[in-house]
Amino acid sequence: MREERAKPATNWREEVEERLLKKPKKRYASWTEELNLDNLAQLGPQWWVVRVSRLRGQETAERIARSMARTFPDIEFKVYAPAVQVKRKLKNGSYSIKPKPLFPGCIFLRCVMNKELHDFIREYDGVGGFIGSKVGNTKRQINKPRPVSVDDMKAIFRQAKEEQEKTDQAFEEEEKKGILNSGILKTDITIDSNESSTVRVLSGTFAEFVGSLKKLNRKTKKATVGFTLFGKESLVDIDVSEIAPHTS
Numbered sequence: 001m002r003e004e005r006a007k008p009a010t011n012w013r014e015e016v017e018e019r020l021l022k023k024p025k026k027r028y029a030s031w032t033e034e035l036n037l038d039n040l041a042q043l044g045p046q047w048w049v050v051r052v053s054r055l056r057g058q059e060t061a062e063r064i065a066r067s068m069a070r071t072f073p074d075i076e077f078k079v080y081a082p083a084v085q086v087k088r089k090l091k092n093g094s095y096s097i098k099p100k101p102l103f104p105g106c107i108f109l110r111c112v113m114n115k116e117l118h119d120f121i122r123e124y125d126g127v128g129g130f131i132g133s134k135v136g137n138t139k140r141q142i143n144k145p146r147p148v149s150v151d152d153m154k155a156i157f158r159q160a161k162e163e164q165e166k167t168d169q170a171f172e173e174e175e176k177k178g179i180l181n182s183g184i185l186k187t188d189i190t191i192d193s194n195e196s197s198t199v200r201v202l203s204g205t206f207a208e209f210v211g212s213l214k215k216l217n218r219k220t221k222k223a224t225v226g227f228t229l230f231g232k233e234s235l236v237d238i239d240v241s242e243i244a245p246h247t248s
Helices: 012-021 031-035 037-043 057-071 115-122 150-181
Strands: 046-052 078-080 083-089 095-101 106-111 127-130 132-136 141-145 197-201 210-217 222-229 232-239 243-245
Touching (some): 046 057, 057 106, 115 127, 197 222
Antiparallel strands (some): 132 141, 197 210
């Protein structure tokens, strides 16, 4: 028997884009009928792919959604820019969340397509056109939008969800590493009404001081520590990265 050659590995984005770019079978009686973009409405609500700037795809998607809502208030539509929300911790302790596009340079539009909507989107600032195929003849030729199949859209939604879960999990693991490396207890620090946790300050103004942990704010990453100074207890807010559990 002749051995079958192994197919080269491709990722899901390449597979989807390859199917989108395949030329569709002819369904129209004449080339003039095929050029009539109003015939796309016969397909009903479909997902279409719009080419946009790779750097400003999310921004363009938001502007298109607002403009369509104003210009076509009676038309149902959805604008989708597949992206993973990447969360990062900044040096000042705050967090930033930025979208990472899964299809850079592409956004998805669901609507009943016709010539008016096509031209509105096609001429919108920042849009490079629709993904489709050339139709017509030497007299006249256009790039006709092609809808995305239901299976491809399901794959895109599923992959976006999985990528987001992976990103969130990776961030949580990095957060745990940061807490462990800073010397904080592996388990949650709890404050007991009868007995407070004792901590030691690792750096900063109160370096090497030992105090009683009064409060821990996990959102701001701040700990309120009580120090006995000159016979009186003083409360000080300190970054959790600067304290560690104290063992006598």
